[in-house]
Amino acid sequence: MTFEATPLNDWNARQYLRFEDERTRPARDLLAQVPLQQARRVVDLGCGPGNSTELLVERFPDATVTGVDASKDMLRMARERLPRCVFVEADIANWIPREPLDLVFANAVLQWVPNHQGVMARVLEALPEGGVLAVQMPDNTREPSHACIREVARREPWAKSLASAEAARPDLPSPESYYDLLKPLCRRIEIWHTVYEHVMDGPKAIVEWFKGSTLLPYLSALDASTANDFLEAYTAEIARHYPPRFDGQILLRFPRLFVVATR
Ligand SMILES: C[S@@+](CC[C@H](N)C(=O)[O-])C[C@H]1O[C@@H](n2cnc3c(N)ncnc32)[C@H](O)[C@@H]1O
Known part of the structure; x- marks a missing residue:
């Protein structure tokens, strides 16, 4: 089996x-719970x-919407897609925030940022009264999809090269810890999990x-041919843990944590 080559050391749009x-x-599910009728300044983190x-542009057509990301490839694609928005490269x-913001939206990004709870508290504190911080993060590190990555990464011949890769995605802290951290900084907070069951064509x-x-x-720590072998071994594990349904499709269980805090 050969996998399509992608640049492995960066996000690839x-x-x-x-x-x-x-x-x-x-x-969409996160934005649906943002309790704002209008917004003038909105930032999309990551x-x-x-x-x-x-x-965000569709929901708040009169707002200035700014995207922030660290990946040049992602930013290039975002600028092509939304030429009227401002996109900023930043960590x-x-x-x-450098100005009063009505909404800071962070979908599927903060799980990659070290000390992301500190970032959330700092951003929330900087919002004006009524400003909203809306965050969604995958809470799937204990799912078979991720356990299989860790298990295969511990095998030879790639164990040494991959020893530190696991640290990039630690388990999320508990919902209670977000409440204890953020509730003193805001007047309203909503925290919930949603478990998606994505229908996938097969293990690959x-x-x-x-x-x-x-x-x-993981892939950025391996050369192309070793990465291919690693992906083959991972695919075999996925096939073992996600049996096909009656029609050959597979359900990828995907829990996600949502936090919406209103200053
Ligand atoms: C999973 S994508 C999310 C994209 C989009 N928000 C969405 O809803 O699908 C995560 C993005 O976060 C960016 N990212 C990860 N860590 C970052 C950091 N420390 N600073 C800025 N951007 C970061 C990545 O470059 C990537 O584009």
Whole structure:
């Protein structure tokens, strides 16, 4: 089996967008719970290729919507998609709002940012009264999809090269810890989980999904041929853990954590 080559040391917009509908659905679900009638200034943290930014533009057509991301490839795609928006290259770990914002939206990004709880508290504190911080993060590190990555990564011959890759995606802290941290800083907070059951064509589709996200730190630590062997071993494990339904399709269980805090 040979996998399609992608640049492995950076976010790749084309690979990410192979599952655009499925990846954008949680952004829609998050935005649906943002308790704002209007907004003038909106920031999309970790805007990626602009799929989440587009939802914000549709919901708040009169707002200035700014996308922030660290990946040049993602920003290039976002600028092509939404030429009238401003997109800024920055590391969220150090980002603070420079003006009063009505909404800071962060869909599927903060799980990658070290000390993301500190970032959330800092951003929330910087919002004016009534400003909203809306966050969604995959809470799937204990799912078979991720356990299989860790298990295969511990095998020879790639164990040494992949020893530090696991650290890129630690388990999310508990919902209670977000409440205790953020409630003192805001007047209203909503926290919930949604578990999606994505219908996938087969084991290789699940592998292609995670090649666009969780597998990046693993694949970037391997050369192309070793990465291919690693993906083959991972695909075999996925096939074992996700049996086909009656029609050959597979359900990818995908829990996600949502937090909407209103200053
Ligand atoms: C999974 S994508 C999310 C894209 C989009 N928000 C969505 O809803 O589908 C995560 C994005 O976060 C960006 N990212 C990850 N860590 C970052 C950081 N520390 N600073 C800025 N962007 C970061 C990546 O470049 C990538 O584009």
